[in-house]
Amino acid sequence: MIPFKNWKRRTKIIATLGPATESGEKIFSLIEKGVDVFRFNMSHGNPNWVREKVGLIQEFSKRLGKYVGMLLDTQGPAIRTGDLPDPMQLKPGDSFTFTVRGEKTDDLHSVSVNYDDIVNDIHVGDVILVDNGNIQMRVIAKEKNILRCEVLTAGVMKSRRHINIPGVRINLPPLTQKDLRDIQLGIECGMDFFALSFVREANDCDLLRQILISKGSHGKVVAKIEDQLAVKNLSQIIDSADAIMIARGDLGIECPFEELPIIQRRIVKSCIQKRKPVIVATHLLESMIMNPAPTRAEITDIANAVYEQADCVMLSGETASGKYPLECIQILDRVAVRTEKSGGAGYASLVELFDDEEKLAKTAVHLADDVGAPAICVFTRFGHLSTLIAGLRPRYSLIYAFCPDEDVCRKLTLHYGVEPCLVVFPKNQEESIELVESYLKKKGIESGQKIVLISEVPLRGERDRYILLHQIH
Structure with missing residues (x-):
């Protein structure tokens, strides 16, 4: 049986906070409607404002029982x-x-x-x-x-x-003094992701990572692709960064506009091949800043990003200053769910796998696809195995990442189809099955449906990692 009955969106939604969504009531509603990650645009906002909103996000995510990531977006050398x-x-x-x-x-x-x-x-x-x-x-x-x-x-x-200035290399540093102050603020606030604006080469990402590590942060580096030099150095930047953002605002100005769809497709395809999360950003629902309904072209644009199986779609002005922020989230959710059910571009078939863990992940995905499993349940300490499986884009399965670390759970909010779940690791296989059954039944998975379980590390008392096909009782 193909599990379309209770389909839950795989594509993650990032919403930018701003005057239209800064109240506690709006932040709560955005999480409730389906926001997975909140973006803090450091071209605006002051430290006290950031700290206040971080506190609200943390409070409401706990209240709603949902992990929500936080992304600090540097202004960059504008x-x-x-x-x-x-x-x-x-x-x-x-x-x-x-x-x-x-x-x-x-x-x-x-x-x-x-x-x-x-x-x-x-x-x-x-x-x-x-x-x-x-x-x-x-x-x-x-x-x-x-x-x-x-x-x-x-x-x-x-x-x-x-x-x-399209095509001209500007000799500005990758991080300004303002960026460095904002990054320090983000580290203090526990930001999960740090987006680097106007990335030109892989060394820019390496510099930000060194700063984060030196200050004790486990934050992930998101490289924003927004000029011709970044496109030229794309392969090396993808290798260096933890995730990629296709920043179509500046990118569409810096490059000929007829090239933008080709560049977007190339970036999404390259990221999926290398199993790096990719975000499609800017102008997704631009008309809804002022209007209650989207244009048909915007719906098609969103559907294309979802069909290509980008990990995330991101709203900027639509939720920061627009009149209809909650409606924007609902529309993204509706379009994504419908498009995901229809299938995807299949770029994950191009992924090359080398080590045993990668092949283990591929086996789990093939098994889940063959039986139409609505869930792949992953026991993971550091999130790596669940991101491997997400990178392979299971056809029908949501990926439930059972993890003992809250910080890891928040980092997984950026990955396609991953729902993080905080647990104490079970002692053995029997306990893991009981835990999974109890959890999935609350999520609406019915008796008789088949699921796949996979463990990243051997459980206590066992020598081997395992893949298990299990039918819900």
Whole structure:
């Protein structure tokens, strides 16, 4: 029997906290509706705000009996314009001047930039994108502290707008002083995941990991892919990071827009091949920031990410500042559940397995798929075996990871189809079966259904790890 009756979503949902969702009532409701991980966008928010929300998440997750992860997203080395007394109306053909190092100019249209070396890094003829690409300019001349540009598209220049320079390597450090302060805050608050913005190469991930380890944190490194250099170095970055985020906002500006779907598919496929969690982020339900219903294109976009079997889909402004945050979670859940039932792209068939534990995981997944098992139950100390099984994308089975460590349980919230369960390890196989039966019956799995049990380490009194096919009594 194919277990579609009580299907539970495998694709994880990440929601960004912000003014629309900062109350205790909203955070509780978001967890209740299905949020698996909360994102703290450190481009906004202050330390006291972060500490307060962390406390609420921890309180409500315990109350609801659900493990919820927390992700700190660093601002990164962003290039921004300075303050303006008033917005500037720009039209094609206008001259515009960027200044650095306190340079003054009498030009009609001018603004400072927070990155002093932009004049050195950029070349005449390069295109500058301002405010998420809404304003485009071409560099026509360079002086010591001045960039002179021609406006290519009409727009309104406001204060503190983000700047992108596609294809140009910017010589900024991977972590700013603000990032380092925010990471320290995240460590103190017990954040599970640390997202590194504007990753350019594997060494950037290694640097963040060294910082976390040196400060005693077990946090996982999430590399955000959002420019052409990161795409070029993708394979090495995937190897170095614990997880990958496809940050389609900046990535869609930095790369030709027609390339974005191809890049997204390549990243998802590569991550699944290497068994690294992958997050599809940005603009999933952008229209619902203001509107109560999504566009049909947004529904299709979500369904495509789910069909490709990304581990997570992530909402940004939709839950941080939108009018309908709870409705967004419900829509993601509905679309994901329906799409998962229809099958997936099958990228997991490309995974290469080498050691005995990996082959053990593959055997468990094949067995579960063959019998249509609604559950694979994994006894794991450190989560490794359950993530192996998640990486192989079982067709019908939810992965119940029975683990004695709360920290490990929270780290598993990012992985496809894994539901962490805190337990004291059973003494023997008989006790493990009793524990699993009791737990699964509460989850709606009925008598007569077949499940697969697998142990990461030998239980006390036993010499071998095992895979067991068991029928619920």
